[in-house]
Amino acid sequence: MTIPTKKKMAPAASKLYADDVSLLxxxxxxxxxxxxxxxxxxxxxxxISNVLAFLNSILLLNQLNQVVVIATGYNSCDYIFDSSxxxxxxxxxxxLLQKLEEFVDKDESLCRDDSVDGPGFSLLxxxxxxxxxxxxxxxxxxxxxxxxxxxxxxxSPDGPGQYVAIMNxxxxxxxxxxxxxxxxxxxxxxxxxQQASYITSGIYLKPQLLDGLxxxxxxxxxxxxxxxxxxxxxxxxxxxFRAACxxxxxxxxxxxxxxxxxxxxxxxxxxxxxxxxxxxxAQTQDSSTPDRKRKTxxxx
Amino acid sequence: MAxxxxxxxxxxxxxxxxxxxxxxxxxxxxxxxxxxxDPNSSRKLNVEFRTIKGHKFTKEGSSRQALLNLTQExxxxxxxxxxxxxxxxxxxxxVAAAIAFHGETxxxxxxxxxxxxxxxxxxxxxxEHRIKLLQEDNELQMLHKQFVIGGILTEAEFWATxxxxxxxxxxxxxKQHVALKNEMxxxxxxxxxxxxxxxxxxxxxxxxxxxxxxxxxxQAYLKCVPIKMSEKEFWTKYSxxxxxxxxxxxxxxxxxxxxxxxxxxxxxxxxxxANEARRKIRRVDPTLDMEAxxxxxxxxxxxxxxxxxESKDVLDSQYEPYRRYFSQDLNQHAAVVLQGRVVDVxxxxxxSVAEALARTKQAELxxxxxxxxxxxxLSHRISRIAEMDDLQGPRDPAVAHLCIKDPGxxxxxxxxxxxxxxxxxxxxxxxxxCNVSPLEAYGSLRELVSEIRVRGLSEPxxxxxxxxxxxxxxxxxxxxxxxxxxxxxHESVLDSLPKVTREDLLHHWTxxxxxxxxxxSSYPITTKYLYTxxxxxxxxxxxxxxxxxxxxxxxxxxxxxQVSLLVHPMLQALDAAFAHYxxxxxxxxxxxxxxTNGFV
Ligand SMILES: [Zn+2]
Ligand SMILES: [Zn+2]
Numbered sequence: 001m002t003i004p005t006k007k008k009m010a011p012a013a014s015k016l017y018a019d020d021v022s023l024l025x026x027x028x029x030x031x032x033x034x035x036x037x038x039x040x041x042x043x044x045x046x047x048i049s050n051v052l053a054f055l056n057s058i059l060l061l062n063q064l065n066q067v068v069v070i071a072t073g074y075n076s077c078d079y080i081f082d083s084s085x086x087x088x089x090x091x092x093x094x095x096l097l098q099k100l101e102e103f104v105d106k107d108e109s110l111c112r113d114d115s116v117d118g119p120g121f122s123l124l125x126x127x128x129x130x131x132x133x134x135x136x137x138x139x140x141x142x143x144x145x146x147x148x149x150x151x152x153x154x155x156s157p158d159g160p161g162q163y164v165a166i167m168n169x170x171x172x173x174x175x176x177x178x179x180x181x182x183x184x185x186x187x188x189x190x191x192x193x194q195q196a197s198y199i200t201s202g203i204y205l206k207p208q209l210l211d212g213l214x215x216x217x218x219x220x221x222x223x224x225x226x227x228x229x230x231x232x233x234x235x236x237x238x239x240x241f242r243a244a245c246x247x248x249x250x251x252x253x254x255x256x257x258x259x260x261x262x263x264x265x266x267x268x269x270x271x272x273x274x275x276x277x278x279x280x281x282a283q284t285q286d287s288s289t290p291d292r293k294r295k296t297x298x299x300x
Numbered sequence: 301m302a303x304x305x306x307x308x309x310x311x312x313x314x315x316x317x318x319x320x321x322x323x324x325x326x327x328x329x330x331x332x333x334x335x336x337x338d339p340n341s342s343r344k345l346n347v348e349f350r351t352i353k354g355h356k357f358t359k360e361g362s363s364r365q366a367l368l369n370l371t372q373e374x375x376x377x378x379x380x381x382x383x384x385x386x387x388x389x390x391x392x393x394x395v396a397a398a399i400a401f402h403g404e405t406x407x408x409x410x411x412x413x414x415x416x417x418x419x420x421x422x423x424x425x426x427x428e429h430r431i432k433l434l435q436e437d438n439e440l441q442m443l444h445k446q447f448v449i450g451g452i453l454t455e456a457e458f459w460a461t462x463x464x465x466x467x468x469x470x471x472x473x474x475k476q477h478v479a480l481k482n483e484m485x486x487x488x489x490x491x492x493x494x495x496x497x498x499x500x501x502x503x504x505x506x507x508x509x510x511x512x513x514x515x516x517x518x519q520a521y522l523k524c525v526p527i528k529m530s531e532k533e534f535w536t537k538y539s540x541x542x543x544x545x546x547x548x549x550x551x552x553x554x555x556x557x558x559x560x561x562x563x564x565x566x567x568x569x570x571x572x573x574a575n576e577a578r579r580k581i582r583r584v585d586p587t588l589d590m591e592a593x594x595x596x597x598x599x600x601x602x603x604x605x606x607x608x609x610e611s612k613d614v615l616d617s618q619y620e621p622y623r624r625y626f627s628q629d630l631n632q633h634a635a636v637v638l639q640g641r642v643v644d645v646x647x648x649x650x651x652s653v654a655e656a657l658a659r660t661k662q663a664e665l666x667x668x669x670x671x672x673x674x675x676x677x678l679s680h681r682i683s684r685i686a687e688m689d690d691l692q693g694p695r696d697p698a699v700a701h702l703c704i705k706d707p708g709x710x711x712x713x714x715x716x717x718x719x720x721x722x723x724x725x726x727x728x729x730x731x732x733x734c735n736v737s738p739l740e741a742y743g744s745l746r747e748l749v750s751e752i753r754v755r756g757l758s759e760p761x762x763x764x765x766x767x768x769x770x771x772x773x774x775x776x777x778x779x780x781x782x783x784x785x786x787x788x789x790h791e792s793v794l795d796s797l798p799k800v801t802r803e804d805l806l807h808h809w810t811x812x813x814x815x816x817x818x819x820x821s822s823y824p825i826t827t828k829y830l831y832t833x834x835x836x837x838x839x840x841x842x843x844x845x846x847x848x849x850x851x852x853x854x855x856x857x858x859x860x861x862q863v864s865l866l867v868h869p870m871l872q873a874l875d876a877a878f879a880h881y882x883x884x885x886x887x888x889x890x891x892x893x894x895x896t897n898g899f900v
Contacts, residue, residue: 049761116741215771274704
């Protein structure tokens with residue numbers, strides 16, 4: 001399913017320097033309500049130490065590799081680490097953790113809710129957009145730059161309110177040929193990230209054994225884009241593109257689509273419930289279609 | 301020199317004021333013929349050059365019409381107007397040659413009738429020009445040496461292919477102005493390395509360029525030399541300023557300028573230039589399409605990527621007048637070079653050069669001022685911008701803005717199915733707390749962060765057994781999905797088939813392709829050889845047919861559908877070949893029905 005996106009300028013041509021030099025944008029889920037709501041062997045501190053070890057291995061894989069970490073919070077998101085901006089290379093972990101603490105404070109200060117029911121949603125659309133902006137900046141930095149990809153380490157459930165923003169981000173990533181890898185560390189699968197990875201030819205994985213997160217990260221997500229063409233990586237089972245109607249939430253194979261906002265309905269309505277467009281009379285007979293077409297073309 | 305003939309479009313006029321009859325003028329050594337475009341017109345000409353005594357012509361520039369007037373012995377004349385002066389000049393030369401030829405032959409009938417090319421008599425000037433060309437161009441010289449001196453080409457043949465080079469010396473061409481050097485006079489101080497002395501080289505040419513590019517320097521010269529200071533002092537001061545600029549030390553430049561009024565003129569930004577720039581900006585065509593630049597990928601580069609730009613450090617505004625921007629210099633230089641040499645004075649006399657330049661500038665300004673209607677013109681143009689496509693909003697009927705009440709609807713519409721396809725829903729992970737306050741949640745998160753900060757990374761990062769389980773789990777998962785036929789279109793159906801079937805199919809497909817290639821290329825059948833070849837190929841193809849059916853039947857029912865999907869296009873290709881073969885045979889037999897035997 002697609003929703004209308006604004007026409008964008010042609011993407012800056014990808015100018016690559018070496019096949020296997022990567023720019024890895026890591027989006028980590030720092031939604032406190034999510035981390036509070038789960039009871040697994042994977043605590044946030046263990047998660048972070050696994051991620052730190054993984055980031056180190058990425059930077060060791062190739063001297064030119066670059067890692068940027070974006071924290072996806074409950075109220076905000078922000079860059080918390082950029083290997084290219086780092087002065088002291090022995091303080092990678094320390095600097096990340098410090099920025100992370102600052103970020104948590106800031107995110108809390110923005111919190112307006114008195115209490116949150118369940119794990120809440122993290123601001124994935126925001127961090128995806130930030131990652132894509134960073135990548136665009138790198139694309140424009142000159143002819144030499146690493147090949148970018150995005151890795152979402154995500155646990156919070158999908159936020160329905162972010163649907164349009166996230167789909168736009170996904171299509172933007174697809175246009176710039178930036179794969180979005182997803183590693184789901186929460187209880188539920190993420191339909192967003194499943195689509196994101198599917199559309200951008202990234203890898204979607206929900207580890208069965210969160211204890212071995214580091215192993216999953218290094219085995220599956222450390223692979224640079226060039227090597228992926230030679231390796232067998234977990235493949236998507238396939239995305240079920242059938243949609244449910246907006247009116248009854250029934251899965252349908254055929255239905256009516258609002259020509260304005262692309263909402264899906266199982267039967268004809270007089271007015272679109274999503275965008276309010278008023279529809280004309282349903283065309284019951286095929287023979288009447290040509291007449292109508294002619295009419296509209298004259299009107300234009 | 302004189303080719304056989306010349307043909308040009310022209311108008312034949314009875315007088316200069318007569319609009320003339322359009323037609324074609326054709327000239328040979330012997331005669332010229334004018335044929336009007338209108339075949340009914342009576343104003344045809346067919347005149348022998350023998351009778352022509354002289355010719356007159358209008359000067360380019362002074363007259364609008366490119367005329368050629370041929371005068372006859374006994375007073376008559378023919379006025380011809382050409383489309384261009386270039387055309388006219390070609391004819392004029394031809395006429396001149398023809399008249400000269402007939403004049404000579406009239407006097408001395410056949411001294412040298414027709415051998416102008418062989419013993420080509422060259423004037424000394426022409427000879428010198430050729431030698432100069434050879435000296436200037438090494439490659440040309442080598443070629444000349446190799447072929448002309450080597451006896452492979454004659455001198456005339458060698459130069460005949462290089463007429464253009466020779467034409468440059470054409471004495472009839474107006475004297476060409478030498479353009480200004482397209483090179484910026486940048487300060488390259490010659491330092492002897494020992495003393496603090498820095499030497500600059502100023503030639504009259506460089507001075508002209510400085511005056512042209514820096515009106516303030518020109519003005520200062522006219523004002524100060526020789527009343528206030530000598531010429532030498534002036535240039536020393538100027539060089540000092542240039543040197544200061546070259547050090548890029550704006551602060552030092554400002555300090556020196558504060559003490560020396562004249563030096564300050566050189567160091568400060570050129571006010572006259574700034575005024576002129578402002579004036580020019582006002583004259584920029586408002587219809588200029590700035591949007592054309594938007595897509596350029598270098599826009600993100602500072603100063604369009606000019607490397608020589610000064611450091612970007614922030615300076616007090618008091619130093620701003622002393623800053624010089626490379627891009628400004630470059631633009632001014634380009635403008636001056638493009639304008640060309642506007643003054644025509646002897647370069648040696650610096651004062652007269654400066655005065656001449658000042659005069660031209662004034663004349664320019666006066667001209668501009670006299671063009672009073674430029675304001676009207678400008679407003680006229682501005683009113684026209686409104687009609688430019690890319691500066692206008694869409695003309696479609698008013699569009700209502702897309703207003704989506706709840707984007708979550710889209711989400712709901714999809715999520716159910718997407719998650720269904722993925723199967724499991726969080727085994728082993730259970731939701732614990734239902735309702736927490738932000739204080740609690742953020743607090744515990746912060747605690748966990750500081751926990752790692754204090755304790756450092758856990759050692760080992762991962763348990764070897766767990767790692768092994770993960771690795772083998774992943775491997776198994778990958779190898780199973782490889783043969784699992786999902787809805788992924790990138791996965792080949794072939795991969796799912798048994799190896800034997802797959803190889804059989806591939807083999808048949810390649811052999812069919814090979815046979816069909818030969819089959820189709822044999823048509824139309826024109827020889828007996830092709831006929832037998834086609835028959836042979838058709839037999840071979842028909843043997844593949846049953847084999848494909850066999851494969852279809854041999855596979856298990858799970859795969860049968862997929863195999864038949866694969867086989868279908870192959871069968872179609874075969875059928876098409878057979879149909880063509882049959883049709884061709886029928887056509888052939890119908891045609892050859894009467895013939896008793898024989899093939900074609
Ligand atoms: Zn419905
Ligand atoms: Zn709608």
